Every structure is written in structure tokens, then in C-alpha cells.
Amino acid sequence: MTTIPNLIPILLKMTDIQQDETQLNIYRCLGKIMVEEDIKTMAHPDKIAIIYIKFLSNSIDDVKKKGRFYSLLESLTNWVQHDQLKVYLLDQNILPLLIRCIMETKFDPIKAQKPALEILLALSFKNDASSSLKQNQQFMNYVRNLSKNTISTEASLKRAAEGLLWKLEKETEAVAKPTSTNTHQFDIMISYSHSDKQICHRIHEQLVKDEFRVWIDREQMHGATMIAMAEAIENSNIILICMSDAYKQSVYCQSEAHYAFERRRQLIPLIMKSHYKPDGWLGIIASGKLYVDFVKLEFESAYDRLKVEINQCHQKKTSLSTIIPKEKDPQKSSATIAPSVEQYSTVKLPHCINQWTNDHVKSFLVSIGLKDTLLMLCIRMDGHRLIHLYEMCMMNRESM
Secondary structure (H helix, E strand, O other): OOOOOOHHHHHHHHOOOOOHHHHHHHHHHHHHHOOHHHHHOOOOOHHHHHHHHHHHHHHOOOHHHHHHHHHHHHHHHHHOOOHHHHHHHHHOOOHHHHHHHHHOOOOOHHHHHHHHHHHHHHHOOOHHHHHHHHHOHHHHHHHHHHHOOOOHHHHHHHHHHHHHHHHHHHHHHHHHOOOOOOOOOEEEEEEOOHHHHHHHHHHHHHHHHOOOOEEOOOOOOOOOOHHHHHHHHHOEEEEEEEEOHHHHHOHHHHHHHHHHHHOOOEEEEEEOOOOOOOOHHHHHHHOOOOOEEOOOOOHHHHHHHHHHHHHHHHHHOOOOOOOOOOOOOHHHHOOOOOOOOHHHOOOOOOOOHHHOOHHHHHHHHHHOOOOOOHHHHOOOOOHHHHHHHHHHHHHOHHHO
16 A cells, blocks of 8 residues: 555654544554554554554443444454454453444444454454354354345345354364365466456456466455355465455455465465565465566566466476485484374375375474474474475574
8 A cells, every 4th residue: 555655653653642532543544554564663552452442342332432333343454454463452352342243233234243253253363262252152153143144235244254154163174174186176266355356357367368277256346155265275276366455454365365375275476556565464375485466567477477387386286395304213213202202203204295294294303303392383284384484484584
């Protein structure tokens, strides 16, 4: 998003004004323009959560402040794209307030229930929030009923409920399913924000002309369900991640990108907006990958680069490999592996790291003497995630 030079520092300086109303309005403006790096420069970023919770709590039961309450909820959706703010909001115990917005019939379905569901969906990427919500059976039953709503005028509410249910109940089971070795139904899936539809639809049309099998949700204004999206991801070899501010701000796009990453699909990031730099969760998913910039380059040039990336993905699909350390002699390694942790015993490693299971990763870390250090951080990691961790470390090695 293009902003006035130095606008963010000016607004941040104004947050020192000790007046809650002023601070709230400044934070509402900043929510539209700040990125993760800006938040890291703040002396007290937790104040954002404190101020929002204060005003939401003061207006939730005041009929005269209903309009303000709905506006605050909508404004808060700008902030929950940032991982730091998710933590601060959870620290301020925001979950009960959001649950009230969803379950109490006095609140407007579109102005309160929908943004509250979307905020909860964003927060559910944090394990403590996810666990807390799943334990609230009354709430879960209510959301299940919302997801079955067939009223066409409330399709966006149904989509929000389905998205939250997917994250809380179905995603883990879906990720655990073995990856099919059969030929994919689609060569490519395009994951994008409706705000960027003009370029994305043009890319889709060109790919189809070049005889690629492409899945795209052309009617994303109404949105396909997460189950449909998941099936599209599972049946596609390559996922195009169409990156922009709007994409990162969308909890639905985050769910798609996260699931594609978890399912180990080959990802190609595309730049949709001028000078856009992915950060936060999107920066992590796109790290270590070559971006194709459809704004900086002419469309034809960018598309040619995209086709090169697609061809390279096809070529390396089954060829990614690395030099595997020689297995230690069982008698020599037995002295370095505690007898009490049999599950960490060394096993034969596949030559392709992408094929490593969690047990393979544990065995590898034990074999190179990292059982008591890095293993504790990688307890649930498989080969795909290990490669991603390595790429992130290489990109940030100068600051480590």
C-alpha cells in the first residue's frame, strides 16, 4: 500500500498522547498501513490490543454504541494478520468477547458475527487459541449450525463458519492423509485475493491457452468452501501464491497457503502489487523461493518467467536430493544415544529429504549430535519442514 512518506513514524509519535480516544483512532489508521517490521519498531505494541479490548468491552452492551462496536470489530480484522498482535490479543483474553459476538442473537450476523468468526480464524493459527476454542463444545456446536446455513444472503457468514471449522477440526486430519502418488488432476492451482482478480484471471487464461490444467475460483467474491479449496490443493501439483496486501490480510488466503505448504505442494510466489514485500506468515511461506513480479515486468515477460518456474517445478518434483551423512556404527552411536529414548534410535534415511518422516528427522538430528539441542525444537518436523527451516536460516544467516 502506498503511503505518505514518514506517515507511520508521525502517527506512531502521536500514540504518546495520553488520551485513549486519540490513541484508538491512530491505531485504526495504522492498522491499514503497518507491516510486521513496523510493529517490531514500536516500544509498546501491546498497547494496540489493550486499547481495542478496552473500547470493545465498553461498547459491546451499549445500544447507543452499536455502530462503533461493529466498526471496531471490522478495524480489528486489519491487525490480526500480524502474529505479534495475535499474541497480545490473546493475552488480553479476547476469546470470550468474540464468542459472545457470535453466539448472542442481539448481534448483527454480517456486522458482528462474520468479522468475529474471521478474527477467531486468524487467532486459531495459534495453538493455545485453537485448543481453547475446541474445548468449548457449546461454541463448536453453534459454529457447526452456522456452517449449515443455506440462506443465500448470508453466504459470507456461512463461509466464515466453514473456514473456522476447517481450521479447528478438519485441517489436522487432512494434513495427516498420505500424499497421493497418482497423477494430479490439475497442473496448477491459483490462490489469490479477489482484489487482484484482473491480473490473476489473465494469468489463468494464458495458462489454459498453453494447455495447462488449472484450478481457479473465478467467483471468489462468494468463495468456495475450504473443503473445496483443500481438494483443489490436493489435486494440484503447483500452487501459485498471488501475493499482495489484500492476500496477506485475508484469513481465507492464509488458510489456503498454509494448507498448500503443509501438504508439501510446490509453491511459486507471484507479486501482484508494486514494491510488495511479503512479511509475517506470508514471508515465511514464500521464503527461499524466486518471486515472479507481474507489476515490475511487462505481462508477457513475467509470464515467460512463470513458465520457466513451472517447468523447473516439474523437473525437480521427484529429483530433490542431498548428500546424506554416513550412518554411524550402531555400537559407536549407542554411547551417544540415551537408552531411555528408544524412539530416537537411528534408522536408514531416504535419499530424498522430502520423503523424510518425523522419525527420519529425529534420527538424523540424533546422528549428528543434536539430540539435546535442536531436536527439542524440531520434535514434530518432517523433511519438508526441515528443508524450509534450512532455507530460512540461509536467508537470515547474517543476522544469526
